[in-house]
Amino acid sequence: MNSVLQSARRIVIKVGSAIVTNDGRGLDHTALANWSYQIAQLMAMGKEVVLVSSGAVAEGMQRLGWEQRPSSIHELQAAAAVGQMGLVHAYETSFRAHQIGTAQVLLTHDDLADRTRYLNALSTLRTLLSLKIVPIINENDTVVTDEIRFGDNDTLGALVTNLIEADVFVILTDQSGLYTADPRVDKTATLVSEAQAGDINLEKMAGGAGTGISRGGMLTKILAAKRAARSGAHTIIASGREANVLLRLAQGERIGTQLITTSTPLSARKTWLADHLQVRGKLIIDNGAALAISNEGKSLLPIGVTAIEGDFARGEVVACVTTEGKVIARGLVNYAANEACKIIGLATNQIETTLGYIDDVELIHRDNLVRLN
Ligand SMILES: Nc1ncnc2c1ncn2[C@@H]1O[C@H](COP(=O)(O)OP(=O)(O)O)[C@@H](O)[C@H]1O
Numbered sequence: 001m002n003s004v005l006q007s008a009r010r011i012v013i014k015v016g017s018a019i020v021t022n023d024g025r026g027l028d029h030t031a032l033a034n035w036s037y038q039i040a041q042l043m044a045m046g047k048e049v050v051l052v053s054s055g056a057v058a059e060g061m062q063r064l065g066w067e068q069r070p071s072s073i074h075e076l077q078a079a080a081a082v083g084q085m086g087l088v089h090a091y092e093t094s095f096r097a098h099q100i101g102t103a104q105v106l107l108t109h110d111d112l113a114d115r116t117r118y119l120n121a122l123s124t125l126r127t128l129l130s131l132k133i134v135p136i137i138n139e140n141d142t143v144v145t146d147e148i149r150f151g152d153n154d155t156l157g158a159l160v161t162n163l164i165e166a167d168v169f170v171i172l173t174d175q176s177g178l179y180t181a182d183p184r185v186d187k188t189a190t191l192v193s194e195a196q197a198g199d200i201n202l203e204k205m206a207g208g209a210g211t212g213i214s215r216g217g218m219l220t221k222i223l224a225a226k227r228a229a230r231s232g233a234h235t236i237i238a239s240g241r242e243a244n245v246l247l248r249l250a251q252g253e254r255i256g257t258q259l260i261t262t263s264t265p266l267s268a269r270k271t272w273l274a275d276h277l278q279v280r281g282k283l284i285i286d287n288g289a290a291l292a293i294s295n296e297g298k299s300l301l302p303i304g305v306t307a308i309e310g311d312f313a314r315g316e317v318v319a320c321v322t323t324e325g326k327v328i329a330r331g332l333v334n335y336a337a338n339e340a341c342k343i344i345g346l347a348t349n350q351i352e353t354t355l356g357y358i359d360d361v362e363l364i365h366r367d368n369l370v371r372l373n
């Protein structure tokens with residue numbers, strides 16, 4: 001099978017801290033110029049490209065003369081704010097050399113979790129692509145705290161892939177792809193050239209980050225590929241240092257690890273629901289409800305719920321969790337927590353008599369429910 005990049009029309013490319021920043025010593029301008037050249041060529045082939053780039057914290061540290069990645073969140077935020085200037089300036093300069101404009105897009109998890117902001121981000125990105133501008137996306141580190149962050153740019157890249165319904169998500173890093181074990185630790189590890197995105201065995205192979213400046217490591221890349229597969233995107237993990245890696249992939253050459261999806265893509269709305277990294281509460285469901293949701297794609301009725309956790313409002317996203325603690329689905333709940341706890345365990349015909357009114361017979365309607373595996 002040829003590289004899936006060959007036939008892809010819309011692509012998200014993520015470049016990690018490990019390669020943007022010359023092992024944490026400021027930006028690698030030669031590498032940036034190189035990727036910009038290759039992306040310009042992909043665009044000349046008629047492909048649309050969105051770039052997710054890390055490197056703000058590393059560049060900020062360099063500009064501030066800090067040797068170690070700071071541990072305080074405020075110093076990290078300050079470094080990111082300083083470094084983001086250098087990062088976008090470097091991309092703008094290197095793309096200008098190919099007569100291509102760039103746009104800075106900084107996102108937080110909240111931006112994509114809120115339906116209206118999500119749709120706004122989508123329209124902006126679509127408009128930029130139609131104008132042949134390359135959006136350069138990073139997390140808006142200056143305003144995020146641990147509770148509301150994507151955490152790493154692999155996850156952000158997957159969410160952007162789902163947002164714009166890209167065909168392929170390319171993750172460029174400092175290794176040649178996914179190995180059977182972390183090659184820094186296990187010298188006998190071999191490259192996995194192709195696998196199914198979402199294959200649970202891949203998660204056992206993947207370890208943590210390789211450099212002090214990077215965040216995710218290989219595991220977040222594997223999980224990001226699983227996420228991107230929900231909207232139908234294939235993922236390629238390859239070395240950003242491989243000569244002309246993007247051009248060769250676009251010509252069909254197989255480089256790195258190709259993670260393929262064959263499952264039917266979820267609708268955009270269900271992908272959006274699945275991509276909520278945080279939920280407002282949990283509904284603990286019995287085995288009957290779990291089977292009805294997982295096997296038959298049914299709605300969740302109050303009678304199948306045994307307990308409620310969290311304080312949520314009507315319309316917020318909650319997780320459906322089995323009594324063994326497994327999250328099997330996620331959806332938009334029809335009743336606020338204080339009302340929901342009065343009707344759980346009750347038959348449908350008891351809802352109105354208990355609450356004095358009835359909005360919906362379902363706690364979560366199947367159209368607003370996405371199954372997770
Ligand atoms: N199974 C594996 N195959 C390849 N790399 C792995 C694996 N497990 C862990 N790693 C580590 O993941 C690192 C890449 O992730 P990371 O350091 O977060 O880079 P980036 O900044 O590009 O996201 C590699 O340098 C490697 O040490």
Ligand SMILES: N[C@@H](CCC(=O)OP(=O)(O)O)C(=O)O
Pocket residue numbers: 015016017018053054055056057058080138139141151152153154213214215216217
């Ligand atoms: N937003 C951070 C990204 C950190 C990050 O996610 O790094 P990585 O997953 O190693 O590419 C920055 O620009 O420094």
